[in-house]
Amino acid sequence: MQPTIGSAAGAARKLKKTLDHAGFYPALVLDVILDALDGREPAGDLVHLETHVERTEVHRHITVLVLTEDMLVVTQADDQHLEEDGAEPLAHVSTESVPLAAVTSVVLSAAWARPHEYRPADQPREVTLAISWSGAQRLDLVPAGCTDPQCDADHGYTGTAALEDLVLRISADADGPDAVEAARRFARSIRAASAVPGGTHPRSAPARGGVSTRLGRTQSPHPGV
Structure with missing residues (x-):
């Protein structure tokens, strides 16, 4: 799954467009993802936004999966309001880079x-x-x-x-x-x-005990x- 330069650029543009459409701090989330990619070219992505209502507060959570030639980069972000009036939100963003072989x-x-x-x-x-x-x-x-x-x-x-x-x-x-x-x-x-x-996987052996x-x-x- 070696992406060409054109297809990689297209995948990056598609990811930015999808994040902009989700509207959950798109610039911040995109920068974190690009940093986690470490120069790898995206070959595909999946963006999922969830909204949770808790009493008078609304919380959002976004999960972004980015597939590269050898890695799955998982980015998750949510927001938290530090004050009761919600004037000062804080965004938590985490990334995990998973080798496809794992x-x-x-x-x-x-x-x-x-x-x-x-x-x-x-x-x-x-x-x-x-x-x-x-x-x-x-x-x-x-x-x-x-x-x-x-x-x-x-x-x-x-x-x-x-x-x-x-x-x-x-x-x-x-x-x-x-x-x-x-x-x-x-x-x-x-x-x-x-x-x-x-058809074999180095970690596919059944667990014992x-x-x-x-x-x-x-x-x-x-x-x-």
């Missing part, structure tokens, strides 16, 4: 409305893009129980462990159908860019059963 999983989940009427040209109503690279796991734990309503024994905890460093949910209703299609295109691009010849692998299995609440 990407272990790209998961794209999609939801279609009226699937019984599906036609090949139909677009999904929403997609969820999950990308994993560091092996970090999210643990969802709940107290374990049993079917005996009179049992008051401590059965410990049960739950699931999910590998995911980044998860983006993009909806046609909230973000527009173009944003959904952009996410699907980016997923295809990073799948192709992170593919390892021969440890609490996370045990938590991913269904266990009986009673030892020995």
Whole structure:
């Protein structure tokens, strides 16, 4: 995936235009991204803006994924109001540079409305893009129980462990159908860019031992059963 000079310049212009359209401190976010690229040429990007309303405050969060020949640059920014009247906002921006060789999983989940009427040209109503690279796991734990309503024994905890460093949910209703299609295109691009010849990956060996692998299995609440 070696971009030409023309295509790289076009990708950079497209990124600037998309950031300007998002309207979330575009000049600041673009400068941070360019600094994180360390001279690399962008080959593709995905920009996702979220807005959260908390009581009387409105918070925005933007995630920008930039794909280069050998790197995935993840930039995230949000704002914080230091005063109650919101006169002095503070922007927090972070970047992470992920070698494409370290990407272990790209998961794209999609939801279609009226699937019984599906036609090949139909677009999904929403997609969820999950990308994993560091092996970090999210643990969802709940107290374990049993079917005996009179049992008051401590059965410990049960739950699931999910590998995911980044998860983006993009909806046609909230973000527009173009944003959904952009996410699907980016997923295809990073799948192709992170593919390892021969179908093997240096980090694809299954984990052994440890609490996370045990938590991913269904266990009986009673030892020995």
